[in-house]
Amino acid sequence: MKEPHIEFFEQPRNPLPGNVLFEALEPPEEIILAVNPRVTTEVIEGVLKAAKDTENIVILELALSEMNLQGGYTGLTPKAFAERVKKAAERVGWYGYVLHADHVVVKKGTDEEIENVKRELAARIEAGFTSFAIDSSYLFDVTKDTVPEQLKRIIETGIELFRFLDEKIGHRNYGREGEVGEVGKSELTEVSEALHYVETMKKNGIDIHWLAINNGSKHGVSVDAEGNIIPQLGINIKRTIEIVQALWDHGYKTRVAQHGISGTPLYLIAEKFPKGMIQKGNVATFYMLMVYDILRIYEPELYQRIRKWVIDRYGKEGVPEAETFVKNSKYALKHFFQDFDKISDEAKKVIREKAYAETLIHMKAFNMNKTAKKVYRYIREKNIKY
Numbered sequence: 001m002k003e004p005h006i007e008f009f010e011q012p013r014n015p016l017p018g019n020v021l022f023e024a025l026e027p028p029e030e031i032i033l034a035v036n037p038r039v040t041t042e043v044i045e046g047v048l049k050a051a052k053d054t055e056n057i058v059i060l061e062l063a064l065s066e067m068n069l070q071g072g073y074t075g076l077t078p079k080a081f082a083e084r085v086k087k088a089a090e091r092v093g094w095y096g097y098v099l100h101a102d103h104v105v106v107k108k109g110t111d112e113e114i115e116n117v118k119r120e121l122a123a124r125i126e127a128g129f130t131s132f133a134i135d136s137s138y139l140f141d142v143t144k145d146t147v148p149e150q151l152k153r154i155i156e157t158g159i160e161l162f163r164f165l166d167e168k169i170g171h172r173n174y175g176r177e178g179e180v181g182e183v184g185k186s187e188l189t190e191v192s193e194a195l196h197y198v199e200t201m202k203k204n205g206i207d208i209h210w211l212a213i214n215n216g217s218k219h220g221v222s223v224d225a226e227g228n229i230i231p232q233l234g235i236n237i238k239r240t241i242e243i244v245q246a247l248w249d250h251g252y253k254t255r256v257a258q259h260g261i262s263g264t265p266l267y268l269i270a271e272k273f274p275k276g277m278i279q280k281g282n283v284a285t286f287y288m289l290m291v292y293d294i295l296r297i298y299e300p301e302l303y304q305r306i307r308k309w310v311i312d313r314y315g316k317e318g319v320p321e322a323e324t325f326v327k328n329s330k331y332a333l334k335h336f337f338q339d340f341d342k343i344s345d346e347a348k349k350v351i352r353e354k355a356y357a358e359t360l361i362h363m364k365a366f367n368m369n370k371t372a373k374k375v376y377r378y379i380r381e382k383n384i385k386y
Contacts, residue, residue: 005376006055012090015099016375017386018131018175021057022209024371024378028255028276031269031366033359034059034100036284038066038074039291039333040340042348044088046355052094055370056363059131059280060085063103066330069123073330075337078120082127096372098175100131102282106157107138114157118164125168130386131175133212133257134161140181147196154180155200162206173386176207177257177280181214188236189213194243198254210257210280211247215240235264237272244277255279262286270365281366285330290358291351292329298347302339306332 002010021032035058037043044060051058066072067081076084082099089095101124106117121132139153158178166172180197181189198208216236240256247254258278261269262285269281295303306329311321314328333340378384 003373005373008376008379009057009096009372010052010093011095013095014386015085015095015097015128015130016057017173018059018098018100018177019173019209020379020384020386021059021098021371021375022175022253022255022279024375025276025279026253028279030275030368030371031258031273031278031281032057032059032371033362033366033368034061034102034257034280034282035287035359036061036063036066036102036282037287038062038076038284038330039288040343040348040351041084041088042351043287043291043355044085045092046352046357047359048088048092048094048097049352050356050359050363051096051372052092054360054363054368055372056368057096057098057371057375058359058363059098059100061100061102061131061133061282064101064105064117064120065103068120071334073334075334078124078127078129082129096375098131099127099129100133100175100177101129102133102177103135103179104133104161105138106134106136106161109136109139109153109157114160117161121161121165122168125165129174131177132162132165133177133179133210134158135179135212136161137179137181137212147190147192148200151180151193151197151200155197158197158201159204159206162201175209177210177212178208179212181212188215188239189243191239191243191246195246195250198247198252199250202252208252208254211243211254212257212259213240213243215243215256215258235260237274241274241277244274258282262289266361266365270367275367281362283362287355287358288330288333289326290354294347294350294354295343298350299343302336302343305339306336309335 035047062081066074067076069077071077136154136157141150144150180193194213201208244256256278257280259282261281261283307325310325310328310332315324
């Protein structure tokens with residue numbers, strides 16, 4: 001006899017609303033694994049199988065640059081990605097996942113750009129996404145002297161787009177992620193900036209569940225001349241704790257979404273990261289490089305074609321080929337889209353099993369412990385339908 005929460009998430013159902021996941025994990029004790037499976041369906045299957053076997057909920061996500069109405073750099077539209085995830089869930093028999101639109105970026109804030117972003121959001125709503133990250137952090141005004149002035153455009157744009165989501169979805173049952181500090185910039189997010197952002201959004205009727213900040217992380221990975229990943233040790237845990245504690249002290253339940261985890265040693269996350277304060281951990285480049293490592297052995301002809309394509313287009317004088325490949329191989333995904341579907345069953349099996357094993361390790365390091373049980377209990381207590 002299976003436990004009710006296992007039966008519940010084994011039955012075909014829509015993706016879990018992000019806000020339900022956020023609200024159910026109270027008090028927060030874990031980092032939720034948010035996987036960016038930008039390459040091959042088998043990665044998704046491995047991730048979901050690991051989630052099923054450990055009774056956990058995961059977040060599956062792609063950013064606007066990767067997935068858009070023109071296919072982004074992966075070749076996937078919002079509809080195509082949602083369908084890929086759904087098919088993987090059907091094969092595995094696990095529907096314990098949130099479908100998240102990551103990094104819906106506004107870079108310039110022009111009327112034309114805002115309208116395009118709204119079209120992209122509408123496409124994600126139609127495809128069944130249940131969580132959205134509005135990233136207007138590029139609009140930080142460095143010419144101003146006070147925090148309200150510096151964040152003015154970031155907040156105005158965020159309010160407009162979250163209100164657009166409310167109107168189009170027709171209710172507020174979805175996950176909301178904001179971003180106040182552009183990841184990769186040299187200046188860390190200040191406590192006052194995070195507090196002002198969350199506070200002002202709340203005054204305008206918008207609860208921010210997860211907040212992306214600049215705490216010293218960066219997207220992707222850094223490699224040496226041989227292509228070995230250089231451990232990323234720059235995440236400022238002290239500042240992260242200060243920001244979340246200030247938010248909690250002011251009555252906001254907002255938690256941090258940690259971007260740029262792929263290069264961070266898992267032992268460091270397991271031993272040092274403040275679980276719950278950091279509550280969403282985005283892992284993207286790690287899974288992509290895992291697939292390339294497997295293809296190099298199981299599909300050497302395809303791998304060499306991809307590598308040549310990347311080096312020919314992105315190679316620069318004085319930059320090692322290994323570094324060029326690691327940093328630019330994501331742009332090959334769209335060009336070789338059909339080829340990834342045609343890899344051997346043996347290669348697909350290895351990708352699936354490697355993704356499974358790596359996901360188990362990530363969830364353990366993230367302190368994920370039967371989150372599906374907690375979420376199911378919350379759904380039943382609140383009589384939530386979705």
